[in-house]
Amino acid sequence: MNASCHAGSTPAPASSSIANVLSVAGVDPSGGAGVLADLKAFCACGVYGCGVIVALTAQNTQAVTGVHVPPTDFLRLQLDTLFADVRIDAVKIGMLGSAPATRTVAERLAHWQAARIVLDPVMIAKSGDALLDKDAVAELREALLPQAALITPNLPEAGVLLEARAPDTPREMRQAAEKLRRLLPDDQRWILLKGGHLPGNEVYDLLFDGERMVEFHSPRIATRNTHGTGCSLSSAIAAFLGRGFAMEEAVARARDWLHEAIAQSGALSVGHGHGPVHHFHALWSGVR
DSSP states (O other): OOOOOSTTSSOOOSSSSOOEEEEEEEEOTTSSSHHHHHHHHHHHTTOEEEEEEEEEEEEOSSOEEEEEOOOHHHHHHHHHHHHTTSOOOEEEEOOOBSHHHHHHHHHHHHHTTOOSEEEOOOOBOTTSOBOBOHHHHHHIIIIIGGGOSEEOOBHHHHHHHHTSOOOOSHHHHHHHHHHHHTTSOSSSOEEEEEOTTSOSSEEEEEEEOSSOEEEEEEEOOOOSOOBTHHHHHHHHHHHHHHTTOOHHHHHHHHHHHHHHHHHTGGGOOOOSSSOBOOTTTTTOTTOO
């Protein structure tokens, strides 16, 4: 399936209006990851984007040099003020940074009965820098995972969540997906285990709902422009869920869009490290 992620290519969601999708995450000043990248993915995928800031980073394409977490009272105020006024059709959760922030987000999303939550358990930056405190992992596992419609860990993140070695073969990925699924409630919840860390010429991802495993394969693109790929993928999935697509279709369309965003990333020139993907490849096709 080759689905471009632009408005007008897909049917409307349950509501006749354009969907509103929220990113709850940190800020990457380079724009390649975090809330800024999420908003780009939302716009490219035809939804209206909102953002609640959990953490501020000093970051570029090469390193994270600092993280600042605002007071949880203000985080709570951001969430409550937004939900009191705006209909939120889906939520993407990214970098949370600390246990108090994780707990606050979990409490307020439960209070507002947020729907279609996509949880990207951001723990490690592309540069290798830690983005989630160790004491926040248990909070994330216990308070947020049960609320998520989908969690999207990569292999190292799966290892952290399972307190085990990261899977390093497709067979171990299938075993890990089964164990991760047991962390979620028994109703309709999904795991998307991303296999980008595996060697080879293909990228292999695995979607699992507790009964059926759906495999996705795509050619690996030789590029350094992979900063924020996890953020962008989870945001695109949330956008499609907000628009009313079923989970399998939302994941398939989001993967197709991200693959092209990576393939077209050479049109950008951002930094000297791991550059961003080209979120607007379908909209800026004639822009140079």
